[in-house]
Amino acid sequence: MLSLGVRQLDEVLGGGVEEGSSIAFVGSIEYDNIILMHQAVMEALKAGKKVLIVDFRQPPPTLLKELKNHGIDYRPFLNDSLTILDGYSNLYGQTVQSGENILPNPLDLGITTAIIKEKLQKGNYDILVIDDLTSQYTLQSNPKSYIKAIVRLTNSVKSLGKFTFVALYADVFDKSSLATILIPFDYVIEVSREVVEIKRSPKPLRVIEPRFSYIRTNRGIRLKKELYQSLEGLKAQLQAGKNGTIWIKDLKTHRIQIREEETERSLIETVYDFLEFEKGKELLYVWGKKQFIGYGEYSKRHSTDIKEALEDLFKFTMASGGGKLELVELSDSVVIIRGIDLFPSGRGYPYPLHPNYAGALAQFLTEFTGEHWEGEETKCEAMGAEHCEFVLRKVK
Template sequence: MLSLGVRQLDDILGGGVEEGSSVAFVGSIEYDNVILMHQAVLEALKAGKRVLVVDFRQPPSTLLKELRNHGIDYEPFLDDSLTILDGYSNLYGQGIQGGRNVLPNPLDLGITTAIIREALQGDEYDILVIDDVTSQYTLQSSPKIYIKAVVRLVNSVKSLGKTTFVAVCSDVFEKSDLAAILIPFDYVVEVSKGVVEVKRSLQPLRVVEPKFAYMRTRNGISPMKEHYQSLEGLKAQLRAGENGTIWLKDLRVQILEEVTERSLIETVYDFLGPEKGKELLYTWGKKQFIGYGEYSKRHNTSIEEALEDIFKFTIASGGGKLELVELSDSVIIIRGTNLFPSGKGYPYPFHPNYAGSLAQFLTEFTGERWEGEETKCEAMGAEHCEFVLRKVR
């Protein structure tokens, strides 16, 4: 399997794409699809694959600069495992450009495809990359003939046992032409308007909804959830609104001091007593997590993976460190340290809301009822907090 350079996308596909397959990266005029395609290429180069890139969209020097701005550096691989064929200069440059890696007449489909196929005949390359097919499409006097040439090229490369990555800008193609040019591809990955979605796959997909939100960053295309799992990501999402508001992307938030939350918990216990107080805090935690499990089960493949996402966000948001101690079909034990709020010498547990949130999450994720309890708490003198969650039969 070949990784596409983004773990969440690889997980959806069950590890990546099959070697020897063809992958279309479809996008719009922002060219996020192109960035993701080159992330996949860089991952392949790091894995020791040999790559031929055919660049129709811009001069190779400009391509290299564009990719460096998104954390993709091809320089260490040039003239070794990476070759870039210049399909741009003899379309737009002054005079005829010569050279070993310059296509003489990119608009001549017969010559261009013959040069590409000949380069792929031996063992010199494992992967063909076309950036992109849209540039040529706009210049053709007969787009239908061009589409046929692309389809034949992709299928002939596949017959050689080589992998093909192709970028396609869907905004430019006529609807019927777009459908036609995508016919030979085993995988179609759409990358546009902040969402990556797998539209076609050789193998069964691992999740119910094979898509996720992303951001375009200095490190390329990055899943949005990763930005909520690191302090730097959260800082990038924070903004001050008008009239005394603070927003975490589209969610209004408030900076909360530890003493404030601690006094709230102590007040609940003082007012309701230990049992009713614990019950209220537990129910409060459940209420906070309504919907999280339903969302997660559409995008994660296992309980362990889903819980790890929660643990990462808890650390990033200052809630403390959670880790999985035991996982079985009926019992899950989670350890917590430095949970928010902290306390010392208190007679009752401080974090029943964590137990309620985890129970609500597991109930939604599994479709079976779970209940939980904080059995140890640092505020009561324990070395760490501990949550025991049990499936209710």
């Protein structure tokens, strides 16, 4: 299996893409599909693969400069495991260019595809990359002949047991041409308008909804879910508003407030003071459930493994300052979770300070499994225990 360089996509695909596959990265005007494709190429180079890139979109030096802005630096691999064929200069240059890695007449499809196949075999490359199919398509007097040539080239590369990566801008192709040019591709991955979606895979996918929100960064295409699982990623997304508010940049409904532990603890203590223990704990528990409405449903669309889903939730909790959660026991009817340094922390209080965590975890499990769960904080650091503990049980 070959990694695409994005952990969550690899997991959904069962570890990556299969050897000798053809992958089409379909995008729109922002060209984020091209960035993701080159991220996958970079991952392949790091894994020891030998790569031939055919560049029709811009001069190779410009391509290298553009990709470096997104954390993709091909220079250490050039003339060793990476070769770039220049298919641009003789399309648009004022004079005819010549050289070992310059295509003499890119518009002559017969000669061009013959040169590519010969170079691929003689150089013993593992992967053919075409950046991109759209620029050539727009220049063809007979687009149908071009599509047939691409289909033949892709299938011939596949017959050699080698990978083919291509990028294309879907909006330029009419509906039938787009469907035809995608015929030989085993995987079709659409990267457009801040969503990555796996549209085709030769194997069943591990999730119900293979769609993931992303942002473009100086480290390439990053899935939002992964960004919010680290403190650095979360901090990078915070943005101060002019009116004194703080927002997560790409989630317009998520407003953030920095809270002191003393203030949070005072709020919880006030709930207990006014409602007394049992009713106060019940209110805090329901508060936690309400805060987590929708989280389990979202996770269920992107993961089928409950352990994996809980561990992702724990990463988000730690990154957002909630403390450390660890899975102690997992069965069909009981889940036990340990908490360390949960927010708010403190010692010397007679009641548990984190019933809202128990409610949130119960809500998450209920949505993820489709069965009813209830939970309780059975140990709390505030009451003198070494750690907090949450016991969640399935309710029949």
